Amino acid sequence: MDAEHEAVELGTQTQPLATGTPAGEGVLSFLNEYSISLSVLDQEVPLNALAAQALIDFREGPDGVLRTGDDRRFVSIEQVDVVPYVGPAALAALEAYAKGTGRVELPVDGHVGTFHGVAFNMAEARRAIHAANTESASNLQTLFGIPAAAVQSLVAARPILHMVQLSRLTNVNAVTMGQLKAHTQQAAEGDPCTGPGICQPGLICEGRPGDGSSPYGRCVDASYLSGNGDVCSRFVACPSEKLICIGLASGWVEGYCAPAWMGASFIEYSDLRLQSTNPLVTAPLTVVGLATVPMDINVELDVVHTAPHRLVLTLEDPGGETALLWDGPNEGTPPSRIVVTRGIPRDGVINGRWKLHVANPSGVGSGTLRSWTLKLTSRYD
Known part of the structure; x- marks a missing residue:
């Protein structure tokens, strides 16, 4: 099949696929499922036939037989990437398929994919699938404006479990996907x-x-x-x-x-390289849906570094106000959780782009900022 075309149809990556991110873990989980066959990889994802066969060959191990003692499993995206015939197009297709089939944990406004040219975030996808599963055939045709042939396919396929299944039903096309999205726009509490x-x-x-x-x-x-x-x-x-x-x-x-x-947690799976030759790196994170100004500000870090006591961490709010989170040269190794009680005013902006700045002024050591979490409460100014 035309793998590149289908990958674009399902959706595109917004950042490189990385081990430890929800998308990366979803792809690895998918590839390690015993039920994943050559036909699934070749026809359903779909991948180039040579890439699909190479992935199966890796899983089967030296004896070429699955479910035996020498079977292998993928433990990192880097390991997948070096399999013969697997490259950026195959990784993008695998990520799109993992997201579209619900294998990736996404926020409610996280991009699930683009199906027949219609983009869906997680909340929109849930509402569209709920309508496809529960609305009567009459409503789907007369109220939603979905063609009769597509309605028959929707009803016959129930229960529809994910967006890839929905989008690939017979007679389901851009019109059906667009009407399902347009007629399920009234968002529930907590939705974007x-x-x-x-x-x-x-x-x-x-x-x-x-x-x-x-x-x-x-x-x-x-x-x-x-x-x-x-x-x-x-x-x-x-x-x-x-x-x-x-x-x-x-x-x-x-x-x-x-x-x-008025309280929420936001996480950024940055997978940001902290190299000794790069003294300052920044990991952004977007906050939405809170009141107007911050109250409690807690930062949680997942950092692996050979000299963590050399790191200087600074938090910047959407208005440009900063707080020194941790001064490694004077305070030692940063803890995994830091309560912010200094620097950022409690009458500043809370919704918008926050930034974690990681500096290594001594240039000693290297590592990775795998993720960081911002836990906030808010109030009205």
Whole structure:
């Protein structure tokens, strides 16, 4: 099959596929499944036939038979990349297939893929598949405007489990995919939104960045909750699961209750090389869907380095304010979790592009920033 054309049809990579990222782990999990056959790789992904055969040959081991003692498994994307006939096009096709079949953990606004020319994020894909599985044939044809032949294919295929299956049904084309997306736009609580009128009744679109780093906010229920503003602590919980205790993550003894949507975690699988010859590198991360200003700011690091005590870490908020997270030459090896209590004001911007700057002024040692997580709570200014 035409692997390059199909890879573009499913979707394209936004950054190189890397070991340790959700996409990388999804691809490895897929390739290591015993049920994955040559025909699946060649026809369904699809890959070039030579690349598909080479991947199967690797899995089978020296005896050329799967499910025997010398079977091999892929443990890194680098290992996949050196298999004969596997290159950027094959890796892109594998990533697109893994995302489209639900093997990759994505945020609600994460790009699942482009199917028959129609792009879907995770929330849109879930709503489209839900409609394809639950709407009556009459509604799909008359309300959604989907051609009768495609409706028959949708109904006959139920349950439809993922976007690749949906997009490859007989008679399903750009019209069907476009209508499913267009008629399932009312977003539920927590789903991404791009402005007024997108969210379901009773919800508002909150937390769209003003710096252009993302078009999305989140649909939230901004109505009053009983207990909002109550005092809370490690021993005194907020009166509802829809409330969180703001302040505890900063070390406060006493905090206050606020709607749960005002707190969230954001993770960036950067796989950023920290080389001794490059004294400063930056890993960006985009925050959306919170209120207007930060309260609790916690940073969690996954760093592997030969001289971590040489690193100097700085956090920058979307407004350009900075906080010195850790001064390795004076403070030693950075911990995996850092509570930010200095530098960044609590009346600055929270939604938008945050940056983690990793400096190595001594030029000693090397390693990798595999990922970093920003855990935030917020309030209205």
